[in-house]
Amino acid sequence: MSKMEVAERVPVAAVKGLIADALTAAGLPREDAATCARMMAEADLTGADAHGVFRLPQYVRRLKAGGFNARPNITVTKSAPATALVDGDNGMGHLVMSRAAETAIALARDMGVAWVGVRRSNHAGPAGLYAEMPAAAGMIGMYSAVANANHMAVWGGADSLLGTNPLAIGVPSGAGPVVLDMATTVVSYGTVKNYALQGKPMQPGWMVNTSTGEDIIDAKKSAEGLLLPIGGYKGSGLAIMLGLLAGPLNRAAFGRDVVDFNADDASETNTGHFIIALDIARFLPLADYKAEVDRHIAELKASQRLPGVDEIRMPGERRRQSREERARDGLPLSAALVVQLDKLAGELSVKPLSARS
Amino acid sequence: MSKMEVAERVPVAAVKGLIADALTAAGLPREDAATCARMMAEADLTGADAHGVFRLPQYVRRLKAGGFNARPNITVTKSAPATALVDGDNGMGHLVMSRAAETAIALARDMGVAWVGVRRSNHAGPAGLYAEMPAAAGMIGMYSAVANANHMAVWGGADSLLGTNPLAIGVPSGAGPVVLDMATTVVSYGTVKNYALQGKPMQPGWMVNTSTGEDIIDAKKSAEGLLLPIGGYKGSGLAIMLGLLAGPLNRAAFGRDVVDFNADDASETNTGHFIIALDIARFLPLADYKAEVDRHIAELKASQRLPGVDEIRMPGERRRQSREERARDGLPLSAALVVQLDKLAGELSVKPLSARS
Numbered sequence: 001m002s003k004m005e006v007a008e009r010v011p012v013a014a015v016k017g018l019i020a021d022a023l024t025a026a027g028l029p030r031e032d033a034a035t036c037a038r039m040m041a042e043a044d045l046t047g048a049d050a051h052g053v054f055r056l057p058q059y060v061r062r063l064k065a066g067g068f069n070a071r072p073n074i075t076v077t078k079s080a081p082a083t084a085l086v087d088g089d090n091g092m093g094h095l096v097m098s099r100a101a102e103t104a105i106a107l108a109r110d111m112g113v114a115w116v117g118v119r120r121s122n123h124a125g126p127a128g129l130y131a132e133m134p135a136a137a138g139m140i141g142m143y144s145a146v147a148n149a150n151h152m153a154v155w156g157g158a159d160s161l162l163g164t165n166p167l168a169i170g171v172p173s174g175a176g177p178v179v180l181d182m183a184t185t186v187v188s189y190g191t192v193k194n195y196a197l198q199g200k201p202m203q204p205g206w207m208v209n210t211s212t213g214e215d216i217i218d219a220k221k222s223a224e225g226l227l228l229p230i231g232g233y234k235g236s237g238l239a240i241m242l243g244l245l246a247g248p249l250n251r252a253a254f255g256r257d258v259v260d261f262n263a264d265d266a267s268e269t270n271t272g273h274f275i276i277a278l279d280i281a282r283f284l285p286l287a288d289y290k291a292e293v294d295r296h297i298a299e300l301k302a303s304q305r306l307p308g309v310d311e312i313r314m315p316g317e318r319r320r321q322s323r324e325e326r327a328r329d330g331l332p333l334s335a336a337l338v339v340q341l342d343k344l345a346g347e348l349s350v351k352p353l354s355a356r357s
Numbered sequence: 358m359s360k361m362e363v364a365e366r367v368p369v370a371a372v373k374g375l376i377a378d379a380l381t382a383a384g385l386p387r388e389d390a391a392t393c394a395r396m397m398a399e400a401d402l403t404g405a406d407a408h409g410v411f412r413l414p415q416y417v418r419r420l421k422a423g424g425f426n427a428r429p430n431i432t433v434t435k436s437a438p439a440t441a442l443v444d445g446d447n448g449m450g451h452l453v454m455s456r457a458a459e460t461a462i463a464l465a466r467d468m469g470v471a472w473v474g475v476r477r478s479n480h481a482g483p484a485g486l487y488a489e490m491p492a493a494a495g496m497i498g499m500y501s502a503v504a505n506a507n508h509m510a511v512w513g514g515a516d517s518l519l520g521t522n523p524l525a526i527g528v529p530s531g532a533g534p535v536v537l538d539m540a541t542t543v544v545s546y547g548t549v550k551n552y553a554l555q556g557k558p559m560q561p562g563w564m565v566n567t568s569t570g571e572d573i574i575d576a577k578k579s580a581e582g583l584l585l586p587i588g589g590y591k592g593s594g595l596a597i598m599l600g601l602l603a604g605p606l607n608r609a610a611f612g613r614d615v616v617d618f619n620a621d622d623a624s625e626t627n628t629g630h631f632i633i634a635l636d637i638a639r640f641l642p643l644a645d646y647k648a649e650v651d652r653h654i655a656e657l658k659a660s661q662r663l664p665g666v667d668e669i670r671m672p673g674e675r676r677r678q679s680r681e682e683r684a685r686d687g688l689p690l691s692a693a694l695v696v697q698l699d700k701l702a703g704e705l706s707v708k709p710l711s712a713r714s
Contacts, residue, residue, distance in 0.1 A: 079639040080469025082439040112437025115470040115635050140602060156669045159660035169598040180598045182591040205562070213664040231587025234539040237672040240657065241526040241537045245497060248649040249640050255653045276633070278472050282436040283606050292605035296612045300597065303516035307570040312513045315594040 008338065009330030014356035015053050016041040018341065021350040022056060023092075026063040027070035032095050039094040039125055044331045047322035048126035048181075050190045054337060055123070057344050058262075059092065065265035068092055068122060076103050082111035085250060086118045090268050093124030100275055101133040101141075108139055108277035118273040119250040123148045123261060127168035128181030128319065134277040135170030135177035138286045143168045144242040145273040146254050148261040151227045152185055155236035158210035160226055161255050164188065165239040165246070170316075172286065173293040180315040184239040185227040192227075195219035247272040365695065366687030371713035372410050373398040375698065378707040379413060380449075383420040384427035389452055396451040396482055401688045404679035405483035405538075407547045411694060412480070414701050415619075416449065422622035425449055425479060433460050439468035442607060443475045447625050450481030457632055458490040458498075465496055465634035475630040476607040480505045480618060484525035485538030485676065487632055492527030492534035495643045497635040500525045501599040503611050505618040505626055508584045509542055512593035515567035517583055518612050521545065522596040522603070527673075529643065530650040537672040541596040542584040549584075552576035604629040 016037045023033035036059075044052030062068045072091025076099065078084045084103050088096030100116045107114030124130070127143050134141030147163025154162060164183040171178050187206050195202050196219035207216040209225040216225045229235025247254030252272025259269045280289050297314050305312060326332070333341075338353065345352040373394045380390035393416075401409030419425045429448025433456065435441045441460050445453030457473045464471030481487070484500050491498030504520025511519060521540040528535050544563050552559050553576035564573040566582040573582045586592025604611030609629025616626040637646050654671050662669060683689070690698075695710065702709040 080636065081467070082471075083469030083635070083639045085640055110438070111468060112440030113470060113472040113633075114439075115633075117640055140606070153663075154657045154660060154669055154671075156663055156666040157657070157660045158663050161657055161660055167595075169595075169602070171598065171601050178598075178601075180594040182588070182594060186588055208663065210661075210663065213666070230591055231539070231543055233670065234587055237537040237539060238524075238526075240653075240672060241528065241535075244528050244535075244650055244653065245526075248646060248653065249497070249637065251641060256656055276470075276472075278440070279437065280606065282440045283442055283474055284608060289605060293601055296597075296601065296605065299613055300511045300514070300518055303511060303514045303518055304567075306510075306513055306515050306565065306567065309513040309570070312511055313590065314511075315597060 008333060010333050010338075010353055011330045011357055012041050012045060012327060014353055015044065015331055017356050018345065018350065018353055019053060019056055022060055022344060022348050023063070025348040025350050026060045028063070028092070029071065032092070035098060036092055036094045039098065039129060042129060043125045045323045045326050046126070046128065046319045047326075048128065050188070051126040053331070053333070053341065055125075057340050060344060060348070062261070062265045067261070067265045067267060067269075072096075074099055078107075082107055082114050084114070084116045086116060086121075088118060088121035090120050090122065093122035093271060096121040097124040097130050097273055097275070100273065101130050101277075104275045104277035105134055105137050105139060108134070108279045112282040113276065113278045116275050117250040118275075119252040119270065120268070121252075121271040121273055122269055123271065124273065126181055127166040128170070128179045130273075130275055131168035131170035131181065132177045132179050134275075135172045135179065137277075138172055139280060140276075140278040141168070141170040142276040143273065144246050146243050146247045146252065146258060146271060148258070148269055148271060150258050150260070151189055152229060152236070152239065153210070153226050154240065155229060155233040158226070162236070162239045162243065163258060164227065165242045167238070167242060171293055172280070172290055173297060174290050175294070176320060178293060178297065178314070178316040179319060181319075184229055184235045184242070186230050187227065189222075189227070192219050192222045196222065246274050250274070365690060367690050367695075367710055368687045368714055369398050369402060369684060371710055372401065372688055374713050375702065375707065375710055376410055376413055379417055379701060379705050380420070382705040382707050383417045385420070385449070386428065389449070392455060393449055393451045396455065396486060399486060400482045402680045402683050403483070403485065403676045404683075405485065407545070408482040410688070410690070410698065412482075414697055417701060417705070419618070419622045424618070424622045424624060424626075429453075431456055435464075439464055439471050441471070441473045443473060443478075445475060445478035447477050447479065450479040450628060453478040454481040454487050454630055454632070457630065458487050458634075461632045461634035462491055462494050462496060465491070465636045469639040470633065470635045472631065472633050474607040475632075476609040476627065477625070478609075478628040478630060479626055480628065481630065483538055484523035485527070485536045487630075488525035488527035488538065489534045489536050491632075491634040492529050492536065495529055495637060497633075497637060498525070498527040499633040500630065501603050502630040503600050503604040503609065503615060503628060505615070505628060507615050507617070508546055509586060509593070509596065510567070510583050511597065512586060512590040515583070519593070519596045519600065520615060521584065522599045524595070524599060528650055529637070529647055530654060531647050532651070533677060535650060535654065535671070535673045536676060538676075541586055541592045541599070543587050543592075544584065546579075546584065549576050549579045553579065603631050607631070
């Protein structure tokens with residue numbers, strides 16, 4: 001979503017209602033639609049604008065085209081005392097990953113730690129959502145996935161074989177979960193699109209022209225190249241390793257096998273994820289850990305700043321501020337998105353946003 | 358170690374012998390000294406020049422100054438069916454982390470996955486060593502640590518509060534373990550020192566001058582600034598999160614509490630690490646996984662290259678090549694290092710390298 005053209009603030013309850021009704025109309029059981037609505041609205045609340053209601057038209061399109069299974073039989077196979085493999089039966093990623101996260105938390109409660117792999121899932125929104133679930137339960141959460149489109153090459157390469165494969169880590173603190181949610185590319189395509197709209201030059205190191213090997217500065221020329229990884233070969237290596245854990249380990253797609261879900265509404269993506277939950281109380285009392293996290297975060301936050309820097313931001317801070325502000329003032333939706341959502345509501349014969357506020 | 362002034366190739370057996378004898382002379386039980394020698398030589402073999410025999414003089418100095426406990430009582434507390442906490446009793450990091458890795462592998466064999474935290478440990482060499490141990494046992498390995506000196510600030514900050522806190526991930530493949538070992542900084546201090554020696558300009562984004570906020574290009578001025586994280590706030594956030602998992606979760610040092618072991622030989626560092634082992638066979642047959650890893654690595658390796666790029670390198674490839682070549686031709690030691698090691702051998706009355714080749 002472009003950050004420039006915010007048309008209006010829409011109460012989160014209205015957005016949640018629209019998502020739930022639209023997904024129900026598109027064939028999901030009402031309870032599943034409500035779960036998706038809750039997770040997607042949470043993405044919007046926490047500032048992950050490209051992962052919330054913005055995706056609704058695409059999700060409905062996939063449901064209609066048969067790309068998602070609206071009535072999946074999600075199965076959980078406990079493969080060892082502390083591990084499980086979830087088969088999502090091509091259901092919506094939010095349903096599949098919620099189930100996986102709940103399984104990980106329950107197993108970790110008994111075993112101290114759990115690793116849950118996921119196959120035959122789909123796009124599940126921002127990584128931070130799933131790292132936060134264990135953190136909200138007093139645990140450490142770690143999550144990754146094979147992204148649903150390849151926008152990056154291996155370091156030195158020119159073939160689009162890797163996704164932005166994100167890594168999210170969540171820990172509890174006195175102020176609530178501290179969540180890092182990072183892509184393995186320097187910037188997202190969303191940022192590139194925003195720069196193109198604004199005519200702003202991109203920075204060197206963001207994108208490479210695959211024909212010339214040179215940096216792309218003009219964002220309007222983004223189609224000539226690919227996103228670059230953080231730290232060169234490091235980010236490329238990290239995307240590969242996370243991909244090998246989230247994909248092939250679960251017999252899910254990776255590399256050449258990834259289906260670009262932006263270009264194809266009908267094919268099953270066989271999306272893979274993994275989530276780790278660790279029970280902090282097995283190491284020290286939860287309150288002691290939270291106090292230490294609070295102390296370290298406060299020390300880092302209050303540390304000496306570089307010239308010209310107004311404020312040091314900690315992981316998850318923007319996320320928490322956004323959540324507070326948007327829960328109070330509503331979600332900032334662009335005019336273009338509201339038009340799209342109204343059209344969708346019309347097609348599905350559900351109440352438009354304007355009738356819900 | 359400077360890569361410029363390689364004086365000679367020394368057989369790895371000679372280096373291993375020197376390390377074992379020197380550590381024994383410095384007070385370690387012979388068996389423990391042999392374990393450290395094996396791990397340190399492995400670091401040299403795999404190309405981690407700053408983490409092998411190069412560290413021997415410092416380690417001996419710490420043993421003499423009381424900074425290391427030469428006869429630690431390392432304890433393993435199984436805190437849940439799939440977790441354990443290792444207390445290193447301030448012993449050498451290699452001993453403590455070997456014990457932790459073995460514990461993780463054994464627990465994962467029974468439970469599917471294991472998370473082992475470590476406290477009161479010390480510098481344990483390159484992260485890759487410990488991610489490789491589960492991989493060599495047919496498992497996934499994941500390792501991190503709080504580095505033993507702070508060379509980085511939080512993103513936007515000017516206080517040296519974070520280390521290069523590395524992340525290493527290892528997976529098995531047909532060709533042997535594929536190991537990613539990455540620091541959360543763009544470059545290491547070793548690279549900066551090399552550039553200073555060679556008078557080569559550094560690249561923007563490597564180091565920041567903490568007074569001016571500008572990039573440091575002249576490596577000789579490195580004392581005026583700090584290393585920068587990969588991906589800006591992302592690498593900074595990753596260093597923080599890994600630190601909160603390896604440090605405070607195990608009641609080990611992080612942030613302001615880190616002891617700079619380059620500046621202080623006598624104080625206990627309370628170094629924290631963690632290691633995760635995951636048994637692949639609980640997800641799919643090991644041979645199937647290795648075959649898939651081989652296929653994906655081959656596809657990435659053979660993919661289209663950017664103009665001017667001769668070869669695409671995969672994680673762990675340089676490591677494997679270095680191991681082969683150095684096992685055959687010996688370890689490349691700089692003249693300066695050989696002089697140091699001869700001096701050390703004299704002080705400890707053990708056979709010098711020249712008498713071992």
